[in-house]
Amino acid sequence: MFIMKHSLNRWSDMIYWPILDLLIWGLTIKYMTALSLNPQKMIISFIAGMLLWTFVWRGQYEISVSILEDLWSRNLINLFVSPLTFWEFISAFIIIGILKAGIGFIIASSVAFLLYKVNMFALGFYLVPFALLLFMTGWWVGFFVGGLILRYGTKVEQFAWSMVYLVSPFSAIYYPLSILPNWAQTVAKLIPTSYIFEGAREVITKGILDPKKILYCFILNCIYMALAIFFMRKSFNKILQKGLVKVY
Amino acid sequence: MDILQVANLTKQFDLYKAVDNITFSLKEGEILGMLGPNGAGKTTTIQMLLGVLTPTFGSISYFEKSLFNHKEEILEQVNFSSTYTKLPENLTVLENLTFISYLYDIKHRKDRIIKLADQFNLNNLMHMQCSDLSAGQMTRLTLAKAFINYPKVLLLDEPTASLDPDVADFIRKFLMEERKKFQVSIIITSHNMAEVEEVCDRVIFIDQGRIIANDTPEGLAKTIDTSHVELLVKDGLKRTIEICHEKGMKYEIKGRYIVIDVKEENIPVLLYNLMEKGVYYDEIAIEKPTLEDYFLQVVKQKHESP
Numbered sequence: 001m002f003i004m005k006h007s008l009n010r011w012s013d014m015i016y017w018p019i020l021d022l023l024i025w026g027l028t029i030k031y032m033t034a035l036s037l038n039p040q041k042m043i044i045s046f047i048a049g050m051l052l053w054t055f056v057w058r059g060q061y062e063i064s065v066s067i068l069e070d071l072w073s074r075n076l077i078n079l080f081v082s083p084l085t086f087w088e089f090i091s092a093f094i095i096i097g098i099l100k101a102g103i104g105f106i107i108a109s110s111v112a113f114l115l116y117k118v119n120m121f122a123l124g125f126y127l128v129p130f131a132l133l134l135f136m137t138g139w140w141v142g143f144f145v146g147g148l149i150l151r152y153g154t155k156v157e158q159f160a161w162s163m164v165y166l167v168s169p170f171s172a173i174y175y176p177l178s179i180l181p182n183w184a185q186t187v188a189k190l191i192p193t194s195y196i197f198e199g200a201r202e203v204i205t206k207g208i209l210d211p212k213k214i215l216y217c218f219i220l221n222c223i224y225m226a227l228a229i230f231f232m233r234k235s236f237n238k239i240l241q242k243g244l245v246k247v248y
Numbered sequence: 249m250d251i252l253q254v255a256n257l258t259k260q261f262d263l264y265k266a267v268d269n270i271t272f273s274l275k276e277g278e279i280l281g282m283l284g285p286n287g288a289g290k291t292t293t294i295q296m297l298l299g300v301l302t303p304t305f306g307s308i309s310y311f312e313k314s315l316f317n318h319k320e321e322i323l324e325q326v327n328f329s330s331t332y333t334k335l336p337e338n339l340t341v342l343e344n345l346t347f348i349s350y351l352y353d354i355k356h357r358k359d360r361i362i363k364l365a366d367q368f369n370l371n372n373l374m375h376m377q378c379s380d381l382s383a384g385q386m387t388r389l390t391l392a393k394a395f396i397n398y399p400k401v402l403l404l405d406e407p408t409a410s411l412d413p414d415v416a417d418f419i420r421k422f423l424m425e426e427r428k429k430f431q432v433s434i435i436i437t438s439h440n441m442a443e444v445e446e447v448c449d450r451v452i453f454i455d456q457g458r459i460i461a462n463d464t465p466e467g468l469a470k471t472i473d474t475s476h477v478e479l480l481v482k483d484g485l486k487r488t489i490e491i492c493h494e495k496g497m498k499y500e501i502k503g504r505y506i507v508i509d510v511k512e513e514n515i516p517v518l519l520y521n522l523m524e525k526g527v528y529y530d531e532i533a534i535e536k537p538t539l540e541d542y543f544l545q546v547v548k549q550k551h552e553s554p
Binding site for chain 1: 261292295298299300301302320321323324326327328330332333334335336337338348351352353393
């Protein structure tokens, strides 16, 4: 009980993940039931959502977990006593994230094609803006989580794995927005990824894409990115006030 | 020429003032010792000198340029090593040094790493994961890391802690040689007073965030006027103790020895009194005051003050 009192990890294991799973899989099953007459559509929708989500997840994970690893290994001070700038530090994570996600996506897409005959590359040119915009969402979540970790240290490390999933029920990854209750649809309008997953479904099923979806997603991503970068920079300045050595 | 100038440096954490208005400088090729009891403000000062802690007040200039305005440019020529920080343990020694060499944009990095491995006796450890290194090996690695960019200023926080005496001796000699060859300026914190006396040209003593002394190690030791006279008494220990009580001298029995604290000018008087009372001793050693005595006196005063 004493450990519970001080551990965010244990609280999130107990409350956060079961609720999140229930929301996502409950809504997904509801959608699948509606589509039960067309199993191939179901498979495509499901696998496309899963593969595209890796861009969001990888973008966020690379930033937050890499910062955490530097805290765990007490390496942050070695980095910042060198001529490395804060922006070089962040850019490195972004570049590695793009490379890893690119390789991961190609491999996973090939497996999806071989096993389930789902061709992700049928998204064609749309795949490029989709991937970039999904990355952007991952990055701003990553910057925000990175800011929290810099500010509060490893006691909030659980956010590095869990925070991005907070937007997943509203992102319509495996099901359309129409499945969501009205209040959740309103929230989804503020979540950039919802436009991309809806758009991807449109491209797969109808072969068209409303360019407004790309535009809305981009605008929202830019706003959140600016706020997250501002927060992370403030957090970094804050740890310079209390000393890098004291963060872990 | 002053390589580093620190003026009125202050760091306040909420109500606690960790560093209080300190001013000092570091000359080219000088080794400056920074001493003080735990919590005196040494590490806080080092962190501010490295730009990883923002001062509340004051200025830091390297090469006559402000650290706050020319941080990256200055940090190219400065480096740091501490026993309190580590390098990533899931990387090998070679990978860590290679990574650090990229951070400093080292030209001919392979040659540089080979040379450092040679100098710090890391050759056989290059492909070993850092998690498998002993504390001493890790310290040697962090020191190699600190020299990777041919620094003009080196900040070393407890550089020889946890090292075997022979390795610590090698490090001290290495530091002095590098200083001689390349005019490297070094700030060193250490709890090993003998080491500070050996390598440092000058010492600043920090207590409760303030510089309370700034002198050569010999100069600081000289402020203590009490020597230690160590006797192996063959006959007359009781009489020796009586003399100490009569003269108001402090003494301590250490096994077969008695150690008497006595002012340097009173040593002949003590020896005369011992002879007069018929005290026979087999061995005598007179220890002049050291930097450690100065350190102990400051700490003692701190505990005695209300």
